[in-house]
Amino acid sequence: MSHTGRTMGSAIRITNGRVYDPANGVDGCVQDLCIQDAKVVAEVPADARKIDATGMVVMPGGVDIHCHIAGPKVNLARKLQPEDKRLDVVPSTPYTRSGSGGIIPSTFATGYRYAAMGYTTAMEAAVTPIGARHVLEELHDTPIIDKGFYVLLGNNVFLYRLLKEGRREEFREAVAWWVNATKAYTVKLVNPGSDELWKGRRNANISDLNENIDQFDLTPLDVIRAFIETVNDLGLPHPAHIHCNNLGHSGNATTTLDTMRAAEGRRVHIAHVQFHSYGGEPGKNPTSRGPEIADYINSHPNITADVGQVMFGKATAMTADAPLAHLLKGVSGNKWVNADTENESGCGIVPFTYQEKVYVHALQWAIGLELFLLSKDPWRILLSTDHPNGGSFTMYPKLIRLLMDREFRNDEIRKVNQRAIRKTILGDDLAREYTLSEIAIISRAGPARALGLKDKGHLGVGADADITIYEDDPDREKMFSTPRYVLKDGKLIIADHEFRADHEGRILHATPAYDPDIEKAIRPFFEDYYSIRFDNYAVSDRYLHNHQVIPGQIIPAVQPQ
Amino acid sequence: MSEIGQNLRVVEHATCTFCGCVCDDMDLTVDLDAKRITKAKNACTLGRAWFAEHTIEDKPPARIDGKPATTAEAIEAAAQILAGARLPIIYGLSDTTCEAQRQAVAIADLMHGNIDTTTSVCHGPSGIAFQGVGESTATLGEIKNRADLVIYWGGNPAESHPRHFTRYAVTPKGMYIPNGRKDRYVVLADVRRTPSAPVADLFLLVKPGRDFELLWALRALVKGRKIDPSIEESTGIPLATLETLVERMKSCRYGVLFFGMGLTMTRGRHFNSGAILALATDLNEYTHFVAKPVRGHGNVTGADNVVSWQTGYPFGVNFSRGYPRFNPGEFTTVDLLSRGEADAALIIASDPGSNFPKRAIEHLKRIPVIVLDAKDTDTTELARVAFRTATYGINTTGTVYRMDDVPITLRPAFDSPFPGDEEVLTALKDRLRVLLNEKRGGALRKAA
Known part of the structure; x- marks a missing residue:
């Protein structure tokens, strides 16, 4: 059937597809799906356009809860690696802009590649407040997908001062102000406490959650507690999103457990938890503590995490964790970017390649798989590669195959450093194979629920008509790489594997209430210590273009199960 | 207001x-x-x-072949020129908003042309060096708050960026620099004693064309290698001075190396930029150190950013195969013009007609040129189609990026009767799409 010229939403009936909609308890039932304009509806008129999905798998569009796709650090990493783009060109089509690929695709290519994989929402996970305007400009040029970002507040000097002085009410107001001023979705913490030592004490780092952060008379644990509590109180749609201290260091599982305990039953999201699940002595080779971390998350329903799976091949360490990037520069000998942001953040970038035969890389790969395979609640241990840190988001289909296909997994396990495998449970020929329903949870329904996106990640009446239709194929990597149809907001973007339309997605953001008087406390700090005027700092609405405010949710603390 | x-x-x-x-x-x-x-x-x-x-001059909004025209007539003429060209090029962009720059890249993509910015004739070598060695860098507020050692190399901010000293890097008080100037040690390296020299505690008079040798010697000294005293003869700076400076660099708490076109546009070019970036990187084994090109035009940094996020490459980008390719020397404007390759040019907010090499200007005079500028320039003089546009930041809002990549929104002061660059470029793009669609047999449907 030809779809040319019929790209607008209006009424569509997807017929006879095998539907995986775990949020609504639909597990592979053959049924029709009706779409009116941008939403899923109960019924459409008989003359609605039909998409025959007989024999195909229908899922909600994918939702990436943690990736790095836009903004100052992404653009630096993009500019840094022309060598990575020459062999991966993205020509324009009658519908789409041209671009470049590689590990950090251009903005257009980023949107198209997510869409071409059946993903329709992605959240940029680390944005300096002063860089928010830049992020919004890039997201405006990232087509098709809906998108939002998490604002970095965990090393914010002004907020540290409020905490140090015990001004918790004002801290709460200031956090809410910053989320509004930047158009962010939630608050991100990265290696809390480290920036002051990195910038101010000759590239030092902080390793102990109970150590004083230089002159602040404040510990990382104080900071973590304050943010978890405040973000929960503010009722943001997604809780504090934490990149724990000591990423990548042997023995860091202890820090990760301490960070999760600090939540005391409150909601919190632990980012790329694979990178934080290591045993062993600091400075020596790591071992796996993946099972222990998985257990803790399994028994604490207040916690969500994304895995941050390592995939072999090209990656780029790109992080607000500047000391980590400096460490990786030493390990890899590669070119290095460091970028300090006044009063707000550090940043480091290093091109990196994960190799199967290298003990540490193979161990990291294996720990990610352990976390997935030991997860008892797919709603809370979610799919990510921490793109591009563990590998490109375009590796998700291969990762899905590793989870769904025991034989393939065992073949892959045999290819990698066996000393590393022996430190994990992967050598035990684990029987678990993810089902299509579980894949739909870790890549769609789960992230949407963790993000508080009530209209995404499912196909019930009222859901956004972001829908992916795959041709069933026993090679799950092939199947998830090339959906037959992708609909965004009810618009047929991809049909018969090819782009049939372009589309501008929405910026998703939160607007927690705050007392405007807080600006009186913040303004003098700007005059003294920032290099731009306070009045020029907050991002105006005109950078939002097509956007949607996502309402908050207050969820009480819960006890472990 | x-x-x-x-x-x-x-x-x-x-x-x-x-x-x-x-x-x-x-x-x-x-x-x-x-x-x-x-x-x-x-x-x-x-x-x-x-x-x-910047005032509103009593001039027509456009000229075609020197004769007054409406903006709409000029858009039609410009679109016809670009649609008929085989290798149309776009150049300039450093004095306009990011919003206009976005449209310019879209036009280059649409017409399978070439796009390049003034970066290729100022800090292009720094962009190339960045791709080779990376960069340790910082926003200017961080320099204000923390830098106790400030080094300027190959630049004269007192005349080119007068408030660089007073607002950002030398005199202001900062969080850990409570006494401002007194808490900083300032070094200036240049081939002549410029009006910036008096600000420095130490002035290094470098022999012209010897910056690379001097920077490489500093790198060696930082790493504890021996340098022959003949370094003074080759660079003009005594070894003892270098040793003292290196000691100071390694013992400061937060050092910064600012560099200008004295490094990037002299013998060595991207090797010079690479050397200074690598020196800053090396020093991070001992203390915290950053480096920063002191960029010239108001939004040249925005141009680098926009072209990078849309194509993956910062300047010198060619779309003739339908996707972006980067090759400075091949796809940079001076080269395309000097070799006589471009057959039409769209110049936005810059004046290559006055400052390009003679051969490049001669070719510009041979081909149809379209110009967007707020003022009359040598380039508008030679243009087939010249648009008079509103001035960014004075008549139009929009986004600009400071030299440290900090984006700022402009607050216009008064209205202009002339359209902004973004408005003209958007209209030009839309018309060009129609023309190219006819030319390509309806292949173009709806691109962003």
Whole structure:
């Protein structure tokens, strides 16, 4: 059937597809799906356009809860690696802009590649407040997908001062102000406490959650507690999103457990938890503590995490964790970017390649798989590669195959450093194979629920008509790489594997209430210590273009199960 | 914005886009009747001239072959030129908004042309060096708050970026620099004693063309290698001076190396930029050190950013195969013109007609040129189609990126009867799409 010229939403009936909609308890039932304009509806008129999905798998569009796709650090990493783009060109089509690929695709290519994989929402996970305007400009040029970002507040000097002085009410107001001023979705913490030592004490780092952060008379644990509590109180749609201290260091599982305990039953999201699940002595080779971390998350329903799976091949360490990037520069000998942001953040970038035969890389790969395979609640241990840190988001289909296909997994396990495998449970020929329903949870329904996106990640009446239709194929990597149809907001973007339309997605953001008087406390700090005027700092609405405010949710603390 | 009289108005927190400092603390007094800025509080000498010079001239909105035309007529003429060209090029972009730059890249993509910015004739070598070695860098507020060692190399900010010293890097007090200038040690390295020299505690008079050797010697000394005293003969700087400087570099708490076109546009070019970036990187084994090119035009940093996020490459980008390719020397404008390859040019907010090499200008005179500028320039003189556009930051809002990649939103002072660059480029793109669609047999449907 030809779809040319019929790209607008209006009424569509997807017929006879095998539907995986775990949020609504639909597990592979053959049924029709009706779409009116941008939403899923109960019924459409008989003359609605039909998409025959007989024999195909229908899922909600994918939702990436943690990736790095836009903004100052992404653009630096993009500019840094022309060598990575020459062999991966993205020509324009009658519908789409041209671009470049590689590990950090251009903005257009980023949107198209997510869409071409059946993903329709992605959240940029680390944005300096002063860089928010830049992020919004890039997201405006990232087509098709809906998108939002998490604002970095965990090393914010002004907020540290409020905490140090015990001004918790004002801290709460200031956090809410910053989320509004930047158009962010939630608050991100990265290696809390480290920036002051990195910038101010000759590239030092902080390793102990109970150590004083230089002159602040404040510990990382104080900071973590304050943010978890405040973000929960503010009722943001997604809780504090934490990149724990000591990423990548042997023995860091202890820090990760301490960070999760600090939540005391409150909601919190632990980012790329694979990178934080290591045993062993600091400075020596790591071992796996993946099972222990998985257990803790399994028994604490207040916690969500994304895995941050390592995939072999090209990656780029790109992080607000500047000391980590400096460490990786030493390990890899590669070119290095460091970028300090006044009063707000550090940043480091290093091109990196994960190799199967290298003990540490193979161990990291294996720990990610352990976390997935030991997860008892797919709603809370979610799919990510921490793109591009563990590998490109375009590796998700291969990762899905590793989870769904025991034989393939065992073949892959045999290819990698066996000393590393022996430190994990992967050598035990684990029987678990993810089902299509579980894949739909870790890549769609789960992230949407963790993000508080009530209209995404499912196909019930009222859901956004972001829908992916795959041709069933026993090679799950092939199947998830090339959906037959992708609909965004009810618009047929991809049909018969090819782009049939372009589309501008929405910026998703939160607007927690705050007392405007807080600006009186913040303004003098700007005059003294920032290099731009306070009045020029907050991002105006005109950078939002097509956007949607996502309402908050207050969820009480819960006890472990 | 506050009213201070019937026809006078003050625009607070306005931004000066004259140089890469992009100071956002201007309070502009605007005479709305005369359509001019009568006072620019906080502006430097360059900024005051920038604001004072921009008035609304009684000129036509466009000229075609020197004759007055409407904007619509000029858009049609420009679109016809570009649609008929085999290798149309776009150049300039450093003195316009990111919003206009986005449209320019879209046009290059659409017409399978070439796009390049003034970066290719200023800090292009720094962009190339960045791709080779990376960069340790910082926003200017971090320099203000922390830098106790400030080194300028191959630049003369006192004349080119007057407030670089006073607002960001030398005199201001900062969080860990409570006494301002007294808490900083300032070094200036250049081939002549410029008006910037008096600000320095140490001035290094470098032999012309010897920057690379001197920077490489510093790298060696940082790493504890021996340097022969003949370094003085080759570079002009005694070994003992270098040793003392290296000691200071390694023992400071937060050091910064600013560098200018004295490094990037002299013998060595991207090797020079690479050497200074690598020196800063090396010093991070001992202390915290950053480096930063002191960029020139108001939004040249925005141009680098926009072209990078849309194509993956910062300048010198060619779309003739339908996707972006990067090759400085091949796809940079001076080269494309000097070799006589371009057959039409769209010049946006820059004046290659006055500052390019003779051979490049001669070719510009041979081909149809379209220009967008707020003023008459040598380039508008030679243009087939010249648009007069509103001035960014004075008549139009939009986004500019400071030299340290900090984006700032412009607050216009008064309206212009002329359209902004973004408006003209968007209309041109839309018309060009129609023409190219006809030419390509309806292949273009709806691109972003």
